[in-house]
Amino acid sequence: MEQLVRHRLHIAQSMDWKDAVIALVEPRSPYRPWRYGTTEAKEGDTVVFVLNTDPPSVLADVARVKAENHLAEAVFDGALYDPNLLELSTIGKVLGLEPRAANAWSFDGDDAIKLELSLEECRYFCAPESRFGRNTMAAARTLLRFGGYCDGCDQQIDLTGEGARKEIFVHTVDHRMRLAPDSAVDDWPAVMCTRCHGRMAAEGHTRFVDFKFAQYPGCPECGARRTASLFYGMPSDHANIPPWRWAAGCCLGPERWGCKECGHDW
Ligand SMILES: [Zn+2]
Ligand SMILES: [Zn+2]
Ligand SMILES: [Zn+2]
Incomplete structure (x- = not known):
């Protein structure tokens, strides 16, 4: 039987939040502030960005992997426009993803989709x-x-x-x-x-x-x-x-x- 290819969401985590935000708002920046859990990715996988802020936060925008194994070159669907950040542990709690929200490098299937939809929903909340x-x-x-x-x-x-x-x-x-x-x-x-x-x-x-x-x-x-x-x-x-x-x-x-x-x- 053919194995079902599950949807996978990868976490990119910043080592320096300020460098990371600069790299997000200025795509020409030479900064490479992201760490990944793997280099293995397939086309269509998504990438969610976690910032090492206090408290840790997650970008309410999801990037997509466009070519096999090119995790670091995942792109957003459109240009980032006033993107929002959410507090990571609250999102993890609300979605029932604790404690993995704080330490897992990837999420599969329903968990991945749940996380993507929640981020999408909060994308334009920026009071x-x-x-x-x-x-x-x-x-x-x-x-x-x-x-x-x-x-x-x-x-x-x-x-x-x-x-x-x-x-x-x-x-x-x-x-x-x-x-x-x-x-x-x-x-x-x-x-x-x-x-x-x-x-x-x-x-x-x-x-x-x-x-x-x-x-x-x-x-x-x-x-x-x-x-x-x-x-x-x-x-x-x-x-x-x-x-x-x-x-x-x-x-x-x-x-x-x-x-x-x-x-x-x-
Ligand atoms: Zn000035
Ligand atoms: Zn006056
Ligand atoms: Zn008028």
């Missing part, structure tokens, strides 16, 4: 609160949303080189908790270039939003330093608009700035 907190899982989530530009100065950050890990900094913020006292503007997790990282410290800012607002003009009406830069168009993800940006609607106007204190725009 800003998931990036709050001081742990490296939150930092990795912030870095995964890197779109090529520094949040501080809007200049490009090149991650294609060997020194990329020293070119980029992740600013983490405190958890946002229920019943927290109302503060005017929460701090916001951000990705920064070396220059901004140094400038922020030199100017004595501990919150990224204060560093950002200090670069924008004060309000001509009320004098507050809580100016956001306006953008036009229909944002699809309101929750993730950072405090220094303001959705001004779809009708293009001459105004460039908006005051978050008094609402004046100019």
Whole structure:
């Protein structure tokens, strides 16, 4: 009798989460941060990426092996777009995959499919609160949303080189908790270039939003330093608009700035 070929899911685990995230967001990166349990793979097998963050996390996107034995060249179905990370032990618990979620290098058949479907379902869950907190899982989530530009100065950050890990900094913020006292503007997790990282410290800012607002003009009406830069168009993800940006609607106007204190725009 012919043996049934079972579907197999392989785990790729990072040795350095920051290098791993850089390799995920910049496919031209020379970094090779992944470890595998085997080199044996067949076409159609899937690869799931586990990051050695604190706590350990798993990328909510699945790559596919395109050629026999080419595990390290597995590709995603589409370009990664604001990918999400899930906490590994919770996923393992919910799917009944404990303790193997923490130590197995591969999953077969139903277990593999169950894991893939769960990751797929969580792919676009990316509320800003998931990036709050001081742990490296939150930092990795912030870095995964890197779109090529520094949040501080809007200049490009090149991650294609060997020194990329020293070119980029992740600013983490405190958890946002229920019943927290109302503060005017929460701090916001951000990705920064070396220059901004140094400038922020030199100017004595501990919150990224204060560093950002200090670069924008004060309000001509009320004098507050809580100016956001306006953008036009229909944002699809309101929750993730950072405090220094303001959705001004779809009708293009001459105004460039908006005051978050008094609402004046100019
Ligand atoms: Zn910068
Ligand atoms: Zn309109
Ligand atoms: Zn104002």
